[in-house]
Amino acid sequence: MRSLYIILLSCFFSLPVFSQNTVSFINETKDEITVNVLVYAKNEKIASVDAKLYAVNTLLFRGISNSSYNRPMVGTNEEEIKNKHEKYFDSFYKNRYMTFITSAVAKSKLAKDETKRKCMLFEITIQKHTLKMDLENNGVIRKFGF
Numbered sequence: 001m002r003s004l005y006i007i008l009l010s011c012f013f014s015l016p017v018f019s020q021n022t023v024s025f026i027n028e029t030k031d032e033i034t035v036n037v038l039v040y041a042k043n044e045k046i047a048s049v050d051a052k053l054y055a056v057n058t059l060l061f062r063g064i065s066n067s068s069y070n071r072p073m074v075g076t077n078e079e080e081i082k083n084k085h086e087k088y089f090d091s092f093y094k095n096r097y098m099t100f101i102t103s104a105v106a107k108s109k110l111a112k113d114e115t116k117r118k119c120m121l122f123e124i125t126i127q128k129h130t131l132k133m134d135l136e137n138n139g140v141i142r143k144f145g146f
Contacts, residue, residue, distance in 0.1 A: 021051075024038075028067050028128075030129065032102060032127055033059065034103075034124070035124055036121060036123055037124055039119060042118060047110060048106070051122040051124060052098070052101055053097065055124040056126060059072075059131070060074045062076070069128065073132060074140060102125045103123070103124065105123045108121040
């Protein structure tokens, strides 16, 4: 019985743990927010695109801890919101999201982490004020006070 317990325990600790993309707050001004984004991808080109999308998506639907946007800019029900404003988000994700990113700098090369998965770190700056105004003007979020 004891040996079975040890075998089961060793199997549990040897299971792979897959990491997820992460966003962490760096700095914020009145108009911009800068974050570090750690993304997992097969190559640098995919990592760069994924990092930008993930940073914007996190700001919109999850919020960024330790910033003035620690709550989502749009809301937490991502699928419902995207379906309700489908035309806006189709256009947004095709290429418009890039107009709100002022800087995307690779802070590391693509390398394997401790789980042997390829990852890369980026520092991304988003024009939060302009993005918020765009969301308001397109009816995705309400203007403050109205």
